[in-house]
Amino acid sequence: MRKLKVLLVDDEIMIREGFKCLFDWESHGCEVVGEASDGMEALAQIDTLLPDIVIMDINIPIMNGLKVIEISRTKHPEIAYVIVSGYDDFSYCKKALQLHISDYILKPVNYEEFGSCIDNLKISMYESKTIKNSDLDEGEERVISSIMRYMQEHLSEEISLSVLGEVFHLNPQYISQLFKNEIGVGFLAYLTNIRIEKAKKLLLSTSLSVTEIAEHTGYGDYRVFTKVFKKTEGITPSQFRREFLDSRI
Amino acid sequence: MMRMEIALILVLVFVAFIYFGVGKRNTPLHKTFSALLLITPLHLAFDAATVYTVNHLETVPPFLNEILHRLFIGTMVLVVYLFYRYISILVNEETKKDCTFHFVSKIYLCLAELGAMLLPVHYAVTEKGNYSDGIHVSVCYISVAFYLLVCLWVLLKNRRQIDRKKKAAIGVALIIEGIVSILQAFNPTWLISGMGITLMTLAFYLTLENPDILRAELTEQKMSMLYLKSQVNPHFLYNTLDTIRIQAQLGGDKTTADLLMRLSDFFRLSIKTDKQMTMLEEETELSDAYMELMCFRYPNLKYNCDIDPDLSDVLVPNFILQPIIENSLLHGLKNKGYRGEVTVSAKKTNQNSIEIQVADTGSGFKQGVKNKIDEMLINCDKHKANIDSIGILNVQKRIKLLCGKEFGLSYTENTDGGVTAHILLPIVREEFE
Missing domain, CATH: 3.30.565.10 (Histidine kinase-like ATPase, C-terminal domain)
Structure with a gap:
């Protein structure tokens, strides 16, 4: 897979430095190709560098981050945006998600846990790519797609490489390699991603308790679920539900 | 006379409108008062209706007149019961112990409601105007007397533990309702029971349930x-802390970075x-x-x-x-x-x-x-x-x-x-x- 190009937008140099140096872009198959410290600069950089991913602070001078995204979105619809926002303007995040922005992270950024955000981006990029391609080569079903479908359908059960190996009569090692090559993320990262995505859907569309949702998404223990959720989303499941349902009123 | 009832309903609806518009806590006391504000205008409406029907016995169908009278007496008993509840909760909050007669008062409420629904209604026709009398109306008088006496007893028994302002409010409300009831008993054509109830509600509203007091709390x-x-601008504080944290981590000092992360967590959470x-x-x-x-x-x-x-x-x-x-x-x-x-x-x-x-x-x-x-x-x-x-x-x-x-x-x-x-x-x- 080719390296993904990343553009960093934040008005504070220290935060950009943090992103650049404290996160291992290399091992996640990415490289930082540019930086911008205000809205106008960000627009210009996006046009010249054509990045795959833009890490975007919302509260930046001259033009705010959401506006930048709105403008450049029409020109470059394939770019994935990650919103970075302070806890106090969480309402922006909700607005951002309504604009179908790939992901958001909350400040202060925990760089060790930023990897799951990049993994999620790759998964959603892969998914949108397969949706596009499925029109072209219909009928030609690939192993990875059927494994992914199996995982979606058996989310509440125990899924591991060895279980998948038995179901599909394949070497677990081979399946692990398949994930790395096709999507660019590890098997576990993918599993966590679809579990949390399902949990987010259930949190917003049903009134199931968090314990029940943990069971539906294959987390036997409520505590484990809450921990993983907090790690990837920055807030706990009940906070997530409250923040997003509040915004509808 | 119907004009008075309509004026009273308007006053109470206005009071209810202000009261429900004010932010307040959901305590049993406020809930009881809310119930009072809902039931009382309803009762006054039945009151107004019966004032009309009892004086037009020839034109109004007898069953309609009877139903309205039963609802009138029924809601009256309920209103007086709610007053008793309100006063007893107030007293219990002050004394921090249960010193009222919940059980007896509930049994009595059931009996009185049964009486209001089942006992025969009788009308007295006089030159000054008509009114209902006899055993059915006595349910109402007995209920008022019963609950007023219970309240009076609770008030006197705990008079030392109750705050002066609350004592005054309860006392005034009881005296007003007592006087109005006695006047009504001796002058059946006056039809002023609604006045007593409205004044009693107002007595509590103006002293204890007043929006300004609730807001002030x-x-x-x-x-x-x-x-x-802290008086410091908290955003400045924790944004700066975060910058220092990243600097520390860039310098390879993970422990300091983690501590600063926790400190900015602490500030972020405590400024909410x-x-x-x-x-x-x-x-x-x-x-x-x-x-x-x-x-x-x-x-x-x-x-x-x-x-x-x-x-x-x-x-x-x-x-x-x-x-x-x-x-x-x-x-x-x-x-x-x-x-x-x-x-x-x-x-x-x-x-x-x-x-x-x-x-x-x-x-x-x-x-x-x-x-x-x-x-x-x-x-x-x-x-x-x-x-x-x-x-x-x-x-x-x-x-x-x-x-x-x-x-x-x-x-x-x-x-x-x-x-x-x-x-x-x-x-x-x-x-x-």
């Missing part, structure tokens, strides 16, 4: 919240002053951040937090846990050179309430201090805070104000040294559509 609480917080209630897990997050920093400063300090995960979304008053823990450290563990443990736990005590415990292995209470603190927490509204007690007193006041008088903070001494703070709270959860 809430403002006082917000003000004392602000007092607890706009919300009065918050989820328990946010409270424990704040105390986790606080205690992790304290444990780093004092390596012999240990901290455990064991919260039943199903309680993490229970709503609790904002910023109640950290001041209690800080208190445990400053008045308990500091005396032992910060050697020891703080344990936070939470469990359900029954279907409707939880108890959060903060236990420490500190030096315990000094001689006589336990009694002083108990007394201060029980009579928290009469105490002015001093430097040592501002934290727990503020917590206690806010719990009482936001959750109700039956909840709050208390302390016990551990058998093996140290003290345990018990915070009793109702189980309230956010509702989702």
